[in-house]
Amino acid sequence: xxxxxxxxxxxxxxxxxxxxxxxxxxIITSPPYADQRKKTYGGILPDKYVEWxxxxxxxxxxxxxxxxxxxxxxxxxxxxxxxxxxxxxxxxAMRKQGWLWTEEFIWHKKNSYPGKWSNRFRDSWERLLQFNxxxxxxMYQEEVMVPMGNWAKSRLRNLSETxxxxxxxxxxxxxxxxxxxxxTRDKAYPTNVLHLATECxxxxxxxxxxxxxxxxFIKLFTKENDKVLDPFxxxxxxxxxxxRMRRNSIGIEIxxxxxELVEEKLKPLDVYLLEPEVKYGNFKPARRSKIR
Amino acid sequence: xxxxxxxxxxxxxxxxxxxxxxxxxxIITSPPYADQRKKTYGGILPDKYVEWxxxxxxxxxxxxxxxxxxxxxxxxxxxxxxxxxxxxxxxxAMRKQGWLWTEEFIWHKKNSYPGKWSNRFRDSWERLLQFNxxxxxxMYQEEVMVPMGNWAKSRLRNLSETxxxxxxxxxxxxxxxxxxxxxTRDKAYPTNVLHLATECxxxxxxxxxxxxxxxxFIKLFTKENDKVLDPFxxxxxxxxxxxRMRRNSIGIEIxxxxxELVEEKLKPLDVYLLEPEVKYGNFKPARRSKIR
DNA sequence: AGCTCTTATGAATCATTGA
DNA sequence: GTCAATGATTCATAAGAGC
Numbered sequence: 038x039x040x041x042x043x044x045x046x047x048x049x050x051x052x053x054x055x056x057x058x059x060x061x062x063x064i065i066t067s068p069p070y071a072d073q074r075k076k077t078y079g080g081i082l083p084d085k086y087v088e089w090x091x092x093x094x095x096x097x098x099x100x101x102x103x104x105x106x107x108x109x110x111x112x113x114x115x116x117x118x119x120x121x122x123x124x125x126x127x128x129x130a131m132r133k134q135g136w137l138w139t140e141e142f143i144w145h146k147k148n149s150y151p152g153k154w155s156n157r158f159r160d161s162w163e164r165l166l167q168f169n170x171x172x173x174x175x176m177y178q179e180e181v182m183v184p185m186g187n188w189a190k191s192r193l194r195n196l197s198e199t200x201x202x203x204x205x206x207x208x209x210x211x212x213x214x215x216x217x218x219x220x221t222r223d224k225a226y227p228t229n230v231l232h233l234a235t236e237c238x239x240x241x242x243x244x245x246x247x248x249x250x251x252x253x254f255i256k257l258f259t260k261e262n263d264k265v266l267d268p269f270x271x272x273x274x275x276x277x278x279x280x281r282m283r284r285n286s287i288g289i290e291i292x293x294x295x296x297e298l299v300e301e302k303l304k305p306l307d308v309y310l311l312e313p314e315v316k317y318g319n320f321k322p323a324r325r326s327k328i329r
Numbered sequence: 330x331x332x333x334x335x336x337x338x339x340x341x342x343x344x345x346x347x348x349x350x351x352x353x354x355x356i357i358t359s360p361p362y363a364d365q366r367k368k369t370y371g372g373i374l375p376d377k378y379v380e381w382x383x384x385x386x387x388x389x390x391x392x393x394x395x396x397x398x399x400x401x402x403x404x405x406x407x408x409x410x411x412x413x414x415x416x417x418x419x420x421x422a423m424r425k426q427g428w429l430w431t432e433e434f435i436w437h438k439k440n441s442y443p444g445k446w447s448n449r450f451r452d453s454w455e456r457l458l459q460f461n462x463x464x465x466x467x468m469y470q471e472e473v474m475v476p477m478g479n480w481a482k483s484r485l486r487n488l489s490e491t492x493x494x495x496x497x498x499x500x501x502x503x504x505x506x507x508x509x510x511x512x513t514r515d516k517a518y519p520t521n522v523l524h525l526a527t528e529c530x531x532x533x534x535x536x537x538x539x540x541x542x543x544x545x546f547i548k549l550f551t552k553e554n555d556k557v558l559d560p561f562x563x564x565x566x567x568x569x570x571x572x573r574m575r576r577n578s579i580g581i582e583i584x585x586x587x588x589e590l591v592e593e594k595l596k597p598l599d600v601y602l603l604e605p606e607v608k609y610g611n612f613k614p615a616r617r618s619k620i621r
Numbered sequence: 622a623g624c625t626c627t628t629a630t631g632a633a634t635c636a637t638t639g640a
Numbered sequence: 641g642t643c644a645a646t647g648a649t650t651c652a653t654a655a656g657a658g659c
Binding site: 156 | 410411414417420421424429430433435437441445449452454464465466518521
């Protein structure tokens, strides 16, 4: 089946109206964060943030399937030495719109920006808020089971070092068998804390989303041929990942420069889509080990 | 100077009135979480939680020094498939009492309770909310510095290898000085994500607090002879750690059984207090390495 | 292939300065 | 005063080169 990727240039508040009711399986987005400085991308003041976002979340509610999920990546800024409360106010207001606040994942940013301040430490985490329309929603937990990644690897490395010595006399008895034991205990369910480094590649957009993040949620909440929406597309990471994973997707972006950038990035992908096995085969499984 | 540890048996709402205004340097506590089942410890219903806590936080505001800090360990329960909102409502309400919500630390529980549910993963984090009375507060950041990762190690290794060559002719001039420079840069400031395993030892109390947690905040926000308060003492971890670190402390507990348990635990400590150097010398510095 | 070393870089804050 | 712009700051991590 052909995978479709649609891009809309414009304000989410308006563009979302073009999308059908109950047609989206997963919404995942990182909206412009509130900011004191008006000139940056978005530039919504903290005290206007809820008011600005509510019309959009209302449309998102309409277009999401009853079994779908909305993942919102956000973190409140420090304003005058205190954490802003607009995120909490947003959650409370969205519940009044009918959203269920199902879960809050933590994105632990392993390589947070350096710095020293007199009264706070480096901020190295962000919220990933999960909202749903109803208590029963689609979730494919097996898809995000993780190899005990580093654990298994380091155990194996240790083993090979210490056992190397012993093996001189033991002739490696049982060594192979032990390894196979570890390999069968290969996977475990993750928790609600995601450990990811921030991406360095997207220099053209301020909100650099590591690819592993949308990838993880797309695996968890959709299957092939489902439809993913990112109403604040930015550099298009979510759409590109969705496309690679054979999910249909819709992206909305208000800044023409970003819009065109993503258009360019998606062109070569369309070609690959004609050879689905090859494309999907290229999808890097190594990435999985990065999420613990 | 003699370190004092006071225990009060009773309801925090009442017992706190016995404490002087502006007399506490650090409040750190893990109050009974809201719970559907009334019979457990505390047993406050989620929708009554804010109402129940506000009179207490008001007293806490009164007894805390202007330069003091209040650390509140809390996490909302899942009620009917949805995260409760009482923590957010509490933060908003406490700000109206005059509290500044300065920061939110994440306690990542590395060994979270195992389990599998159809629509969520294991919950492996809790909130550590930092509140203050004013923007300027006491914070001793150097006390919680952590060994720097591999960087320092690899730099030192580099040095010793490359400089070894030079030293053959130079007779080690300045070599020692360089090393000492690097050794002082041995430690880095932590972030606002704490990686700690949950304690298993306190079987007698439902809220098992790892000792590293109060230890870290006591180091960060107090100095010797300061006064620490835990209005929901439970098994007394905070007080025992405070005592060991030569901080005065006050603990309040409503359940007689726990109160007496802590009394017992503190008796031998009082003896040691007559030999302060010995006692403090026993304080395990190795713990630091566990907090990253 | 595995190990070591190098290098680039990420949604940051705060105090200070100047308009 | 208020607001905006600027400089300084105790990093961790992955990817890539080199051996």
